[in-house]
Amino acid sequence: VKPQNVVLARGLRAKLTDFGMSRLATTSDGTMSFHPSVPPGSPHYVAPEVLRKVYTTQADMWSTGVIAYMLLTGSPPFAAEHDSAVLEEIRMGRVHYGSRFRRLSIPAQSFLRRLLHPNPAERLTAAKALEHKWIQENCPKRGAVVDAAMLPTLRSFAGSKGFQRAALCVMAWQLSPEEQAP
Template sequence: YLVMQLVSGGELFDRIVEKGFYTERDASQLIHQILDAVKYLHDMGIVHRDLKPENLLYYSMDEDSKIMISDFGLSKIEGAGSVMSTACGTPGYVAPEVLAQKPYSKAVDCWSIGVISYILLCGYPPFYDENDAKLFEQILKAEYEFDSPYWDDISDSAKDFICHLMEKDPLKRYTCEQALQHPWICGDTALDKNIHESVSAQIKKNFAKSKWKQAFNATAVVRHMRRLQLGTSLEGPSQITPTIGLKLCHSENFLAPGTIFSI
């Protein structure tokens, strides 16, 4: 028998859209919870490798419900001398070093938190293209902007926070511990201006349920990734899962798929 926790509060984006009032401070508090949880995971030697809004669930329908991190199907437990280099994750959230086929570390999770923070403040992703090759090129170069008018009312502190997490060089990228010390998270620089109308409109436009749940054709993904030379790694043969986004992974040392970690 497997005894699992019931998570009934729904997905993060649904809750934001349903709100009538949503601010930078709300986003800051959400990211604070995520950073706390991922820091704990990292301290335990666990790298999630697929952090994205769809994997952030509310524990209950209560207004003050905590956020839960779910879907540990691609997670890996770091071992002595082990090297992570498998191309895995979801397009749009994966770190540049993963796409570059370089050995990578838990810093890939911090990059993903930066992408999530970006989306929580504007409602659209920092990297997007219908063509995956062009999307990956944007990510590899860490090319993103704070577009007007969507970012006009967002604080410089929030932008600075995101820039430290979405840093191309993983050695310069903030760790969870460093991010938790940023004034936007632990200070009072997050603004209280209501940004709900703009953010919710963009979320509904860019993250419709039909898009979240759209399954990728596994054969097409394999063929495409071979063209991009991302189909092999030091960890062993890659395996494709026809699921949300792109998931290339080696099955060794994963936590159980569907595991939910409480923040």
């Protein structure tokens, strides 16, 4: 899972796209799930267990944690500059909790730490993530109405290229509460 593969559908529902690196697998309870067949080409989103080639759907929760970290802080959770160094930090379970992370609320920090736990057995499951205090306090309940005036802006953002999207995230991060639209 990586941000480029998350699109907004009607009603601002997030949907995943591009399952080209996936294969269908049956879990022990008979349900179906997708697993990457090879480590994906975007190193920041690869879970430590994927690099060890023994993984479950919990690897997707790691990727979700990386995306959430980047959305909330405006930077990746790894301090390395090159792909090989990023992969080594991931392999070692080293997440960079810098100054932007420390400015987040305690529940937001807890949410990110639980998603980015190097041990998949200790990582939040999808169900537990939805029950987490930070999600419960900050995410609209099902059926919540989103102002239609926001849709063009959100669609424009979703269509932005990587650098432009990153720049917009940085600018949004810098806004004071008074500068933010109601």
